[in-house]
Amino acid sequence: MDVNTDFLNINKESWEKSAERFFGRTALPEYGPFSLSEEQLKLFGNISNQKVLDIGCGSGHSLQYMGNHGANELWGLDLSTKQVETANKLLRNQQVKVSLFESPMEENPGLPSNYFDIAYSIYALGWTVDLQRTLLNIHNYLKPGGIFIFSWEHPIHDRLKYEQSSFTFNKSYNVEGPEYNEAWHNNVVIYHRKLSTYINTLIESGFTIEKVIDDVMLPEDESSDNPSRWYSTQKAELVPATFIIKASKKH
Template sequence: MNKQRWEISAERFFGRTALPEYGPFALTEAQLKLFGSICGKKVLDIGCGSGHSLQYMGKEEARELWGLDLCTKQIETARKVLKDQQAEVKLVESPMEENPGLPIGYFDIVYSIYALGWTTDLSRTFSHIYDYLKPGGTFVFSWEHPLHDRLKFEESSFTFNKSYVIEGPEYNEGWQNLAVIHHRKLSTYINTLIEAGFMIEKVIDDVCLPDEQSENPAKWYSTQKANLVPATFIIKASKK
């Protein structure tokens, strides 16, 4: 179901929420410097989308650019975006819950920008990512903060209309209930990383607001809501 919706809706997301940005109202890689030097590194993008984060990695002189995505249309777009890269480019169409033949213990950096929360099996996905990394390798990902869609603007004020503590699959309101996504607490992401063997280095949910307020507080990402709860969280972890 989700793959079908992505094939229909992919163009909406071409070039959106890509490095050096981590997500709405979040600090950027220029501010956080989570990756350190990328020059000469082999990198893998989980949920690579239209390839713009990999394009950033190429500009930072990564040696190999690998991308994984469920959506055929996204992979086709990424090939066009990355066609002039000097680095070696390998793009694979596959769900992140499966290993489609990616090398084990190979990558210096694995990352995911606003994509990893789509997984239907978080534990399995983290285990694959752990396997892909070299010992000492870095894993960085960002995703919508799990408090964000619990809060809704209704009748001139924000209210919590969903439980934060009840986890599981649910229809995604941002996709007009035509896609299913799993609600998980922030602690679930952290604990599942630890269970997969990762060492957590940073958890970031700082909010960086623009000078101007959104005109419509009912927008999915509005400055009014970001004044109350973070829109984005970022985690940096490493393979022991």
């Protein structure tokens, strides 16, 4: 068993315990905390009759959004048994084909090659323990000309911590690698990667980058916010919480 397998097992165990907390959270049309939404960005374009694949589909709410907007096949994979079970229940009334797999994104659980018009991942891709392998898989699943859109926590966000009435950098942005994650009370391992690493690995995997977005949308009412929260308005005023990348597979 290698280190990455150990990390996947640790993360799967934590997700099985915590899945209910995340049912329906951070799902399309939302991309993530303090971020523009799909209703504002319109990155997907026309979803009608598209075959779509959700990487880290969670409770299935993003796939439900896709089905409600006319997608004609809904496919997804997720590491967590509980998430896949919940997604299957949520999507059972969809009038189109639904195929969900319990699998790490680093492995192909039986997905077809050159098949999907759209692949996407909403606040899930950063869980991968092998970014290049995952992106090569996704590139393989897509048709030529297919698009891949994903969002994730901005890698500068957790470098900043609120202590003694001010924000300070308490971790290096430049040092990459696996870390126990404070937001999960150090019960999961997430790789810290620079934004440039995501961009360059996409390019190395054969993708063309179309758009990179890290604009911040602050709520109108921030009076009751607590600056020590993981996602606080005060922190969002300083650094983005979320980034989004749209890429495509060359024809």
